[in-house]
Amino acid sequence: MDQILGNIGLLFEFPVVNLKIVLDGIMVGALFALAAYGLALVWGVMNVKNLAQGDFVISGGYVSWYLVQNGFPALLGVPIAFIVMWGIGWVVYKLVISRVIERDLFTSLLATFGLAIMMAQILNLLFGSDTQSVDLGYDVLYFFDGFIDVPIAKLIGVLMASALAAGVIIFMKSSRMGQAIRATAQDARAARVMGIDTEKVYAFTFSLNSAICGAAGAIIVMVWVIQPFYGISYSIRAFVIVTAAGLGNLPGVIAAGLGIGALEQYGAHIFGIGYQQAIAVMLLLLVLLVRLIQQRRNRQVLK
Amino acid sequence: MKKLSMLSILMAAVSLTFSQASLAACDEIHLGSAISLTGKYATNGIHAKNGYEYAIQKIKENGGVMVDGKCYNFKVTYYDDESKGDRGATLAERLISQDKVQYMLGPYSSGMTKAIAPVTEKYKIPMVEAEGASRSLFNKGYKYLFAVLSTSEQYLASAVALAAEMAEKEGKKASSVKVAIAVENDPFSLDIRAGVSEDAAKYGMKVVIDEKLPRDLSDMSAILTKVKLLKPDLLIVSGHSKGAATAVRQIDEQNIKVPMIAITHCEAADVTGKFGDAANDILCSTQWAETLAYKDPLFGSASEYEMGFKKAYSEYKDKKVPYQTAQATAAVYVFKDAFERAGSLDKEKVRDAISKTDLMTFYGGIKFSAAGNNVAKPMVLRQIQDGQYNVVAPSAFASHKLNWPRK
Numbered sequence: 001m002d003q004i005l006g007n008i009g010l011l012f013e014f015p016v017v018n019l020k021i022v023l024d025g026i027m028v029g030a031l032f033a034l035a036a037y038g039l040a041l042v043w044g045v046m047n048v049k050n051l052a053q054g055d056f057v058i059s060g061g062y063v064s065w066y067l068v069q070n071g072f073p074a075l076l077g078v079p080i081a082f083i084v085m086w087g088i089g090w091v092v093y094k095l096v097i098s099r100v101i102e103r104d105l106f107t108s109l110l111a112t113f114g115l116a117i118m119m120a121q122i123l124n125l126l127f128g129s130d131t132q133s134v135d136l137g138y139d140v141l142y143f144f145d146g147f148i149d150v151p152i153a154k155l156i157g158v159l160m161a162s163a164l165a166a167g168v169i170i171f172m173k174s175s176r177m178g179q180a181i182r183a184t185a186q187d188a189r190a191a192r193v194m195g196i197d198t199e200k201v202y203a204f205t206f207s208l209n210s211a212i213c214g215a216a217g218a219i220i221v222m223v224w225v226i227q228p229f230y231g232i233s234y235s236i237r238a239f240v241i242v243t244a245a246g247l248g249n250l251p252g253v254i255a256a257g258l259g260i261g262a263l264e265q266y267g268a269h270i271f272g273i274g275y276q277q278a279i280a281v282m283l284l285l286l287v288l289l290v291r292l293i294q295q296r297r298n299r300q301v302l303k
Numbered sequence: 304m305k306k307l308s309m310l311s312i313l314m315a316a317v318s319l320t321f322s323q324a325s326l327a328a329c330d331e332i333h334l335g336s337a338i339s340l341t342g343k344y345a346t347n348g349i350h351a352k353n354g355y356e357y358a359i360q361k362i363k364e365n366g367g368v369m370v371d372g373k374c375y376n377f378k379v380t381y382y383d384d385e386s387k388g389d390r391g392a393t394l395a396e397r398l399i400s401q402d403k404v405q406y407m408l409g410p411y412s413s414g415m416t417k418a419i420a421p422v423t424e425k426y427k428i429p430m431v432e433a434e435g436a437s438r439s440l441f442n443k444g445y446k447y448l449f450a451v452l453s454t455s456e457q458y459l460a461s462a463v464a465l466a467a468e469m470a471e472k473e474g475k476k477a478s479s480v481k482v483a484i485a486v487e488n489d490p491f492s493l494d495i496r497a498g499v500s501e502d503a504a505k506y507g508m509k510v511v512i513d514e515k516l517p518r519d520l521s522d523m524s525a526i527l528t529k530v531k532l533l534k535p536d537l538l539i540v541s542g543h544s545k546g547a548a549t550a551v552r553q554i555d556e557q558n559i560k561v562p563m564i565a566i567t568h569c570e571a572a573d574v575t576g577k578f579g580d581a582a583n584d585i586l587c588s589t590q591w592a593e594t595l596a597y598k599d600p601l602f603g604s605a606s607e608y609e610m611g612f613k614k615a616y617s618e619y620k621d622k623k624v625p626y627q628t629a630q631a632t633a634a635v636y637v638f639k640d641a642f643e644r645a646g647s648l649d650k651e652k653v654r655d656a657i658s659k660t661d662l663m664t665f666y667g668g669i670k671f672s673a674a675g676n677n678v679a680k681p682m683v684l685r686q687i688q689d690g691q692y693n694v695v696a697p698s699a700f701a702s703h704k705l706n707w708p709r710k
Binding site for chain 2: 003007010013014017020021024028121124125128129130131133135140142146147149151220224225226227229230232233265268269272273274276277
């Protein structure tokens, strides 16, 4: 308790710390938002709740890490991870996801849960259980007497994440495929009647999700560290963010991603870093409670 | 001259056939081990297994284990515990009751050892382990558990003594040293924390940060920000290889200036290879280093052990042989020595012989307390100096001088 009070005291004693915490939070939140957006896409379009979301992220990280080990420039890892994970996503869709789309909630949850375990273990067998990271070797920018540090690598990562998010938004708004995806999300049957090949849309959506995750993972490996079993922490955050923001609400997903990033950093500062992830889960509970109360107010009875 | 060389070839041939004959004549002593070959401990589990196998091979090449005039070789049945405690306990049961294993080698990590020890204890199976350092293993009154490594609360405690020494050199009181502790919330790291805070309390030092790292740590900037604000003189980080990697990376990024930083698992995380200069002047604790002057007749000196091991396992060619491997080898060596002194394959006699072990090895002295932990070997602190791991403490073994304060 003393420590918690002391930590809160530090926030007021050194106000610049707040800025640092928010900045750190936004940088990590941008990547959570990417993974969450992919989840929202798959969830909204095909009603599959992908528990392997975080493992796609980590796989993308390993693709990039592997390339760097073989002499590729690290920044190239992001587009290549995007492409490779697109392919892997397509294969996974054809092998597993296409068989569970029409089934009930549990089947898809179980299937993707199994997928998550398998992917983590395959990564472990391929690359070993050591933590890995890619060091870009760029400088770090310091502000406020070196109090705020912004590694250029992190900056590049966030910029890449924003560029990717913007690209996906424009794609969904203006391309034919984007329209078809949105149409399928609204009403798959109607979309089929109107001549949209929903099977193709599903495959495309899942591959796109996997590719987004892959790119996010490739950014993560440049800035933080990855390990085959880290997927779950990204999955949890993605679920929290999507639940908080709602499906099909892209600005909401981004805002929630950044917000959770910042709140987690605050939680870590005040309660200790061990509670960082607990903060995310507490938020999920809060959001669910609020949603429940909101719905109760609107609940109506058919006579 | 020619005659002489002919003779020597002949002699070599004779000795070769002779030794082959003796190899073939050796019986087998069957050991068992449930060890992590997959899951989160896989990397170190495999290091340990390689250490076991190297020792077995080396013993075989040197005439095997002589028990009561008969020669034996070790053979180990391994099961993969998937880094899960319940699985480890089940597999230990299976090794003992189905495979009829009478002697066990330990698993990797304290947690796994803790899961298996009650089983070996129940069946009165002697287990020599090399990878479980938690002190809670040695206060349960186990009679059949022996560990060749130093217990975990000793790991970074020597950094506290070193910090006190440096403060006094500067003309300050040891009690003026401020300590920051960030350890993972697992038994091993909590022991390290206990050891450090105990020693810090002894000197009257103040612990200004005391935090637990989560299991899936990839970002510790929150702690490091506090370090910046509170300016401790000693920073302790223990969180297996992810803790080491994250700490070294972010200490550099956030430009943290702490006079002394001590962490565990430097090699496992390959901090020098991955982060280069960022790792300089960080202190790493280790059970063993190949530069130490320990020696034994079977494996030679510590550095000879390293060379021999690298020759046998080419995947270690470009990196340091981890201490996890060396201590695994030492565990097998303890068994060989105990079997030979016991002069019998009876597991009770072997247990008694193990408990009386007083052995000097390439890994350090081995002598067990009544609780089963090794009391003959101290922990070693090394500092990363220009990418090299140089032993700086305890000063009796130190090959290099400490760089202090860290820049």
